[in-house]
Amino acid sequence: MVALPSSFVFAQVPSTAAENAFEFHRNFASKDPHIHPRIESEIEEFAQSGHLFSVRRKNTNEFVGLCYVVQDSAERDWQLGGLTVTVQKQGIGELLVRFALAHTIVYGVLLQEGKWVQKIMAYVRNDNNAPRRLVTSLGFEHSATDVFSHEDAPAWMERNSERGNIVFDEFTFTLDGLRQLATWFSERFDGTLHPSGAEAQIDLAGHNRIEHLTKALRQLAGGLDS
């Protein structure tokens, strides 16, 4: 008998699931020195404020992916981070980041008159290549380099460093990235993951469906060119 492909649900993490999300994050961050290990109250706050996004197995509700898009205060730029995925090579991380970006953009006001009023940034340590490839392929561009001396770096950064500077590359989501995001949801996303064919269900607020998210993105991207 051929096993059916898995189904995954991509959604904002409700505050009621923050504890499980923290456990998932903690397990992952304890093994990967590139992940900023967040404390439980931070993950709770991300969930309560609607900035934490997850992928779960549809049949068991088990977390298989997590990321956040957060801001320090209402006026500040947004930061994409904490991407952790336990099921590899199915495109789950890529779709999760696309979903988190799209969700953040259409449910808030980050763009006005075709310009970012609040940017979305990502910070990637210079010895961490996997997310660097991902963010650049999704339309982020390198915008700065942050150097922390070994003495000044927060404790969590030092775990995998030799004595010396710790360097982070800053990436900024571009308007071209928004156009790519709109095109991808419109023309490439068919509700499944590739190459496995697993169902990728996207949950949105109210009675909204993926078609609405796609249309909103297309309108925003279309507004850039008009």
Added chain:
Amino acid sequence: MAEPKPGTSMTNVERKQHLQGAQKKAADAAKAEEIKDSDFRAILRDGQKQLKMSEKEFADELHVSHPRLNRWLHGKDLPHPVMRPGIVAWVAHKLSASAGNK
């Protein structure tokens, strides 16, 4: 539809009429081409009130965070216009279910 005067309580019939009025307004808006910012906020606020839910309960059921709903209600932030009918349709659905159960 007039609100009851302070100090008077609404009868079940009046409450059902209020629910139906709010439901119709939300259902009509969900079918419209465009929902104005002020109408969107008013429908959410009215829906929450008629359903007798706290902001937190309303946000949880709608599957948005409480701070996000609060920003929408107070005009600090709004979802993209394309996303509004789906949200308003959900409000209409909840009001309809609530009116039917009374």
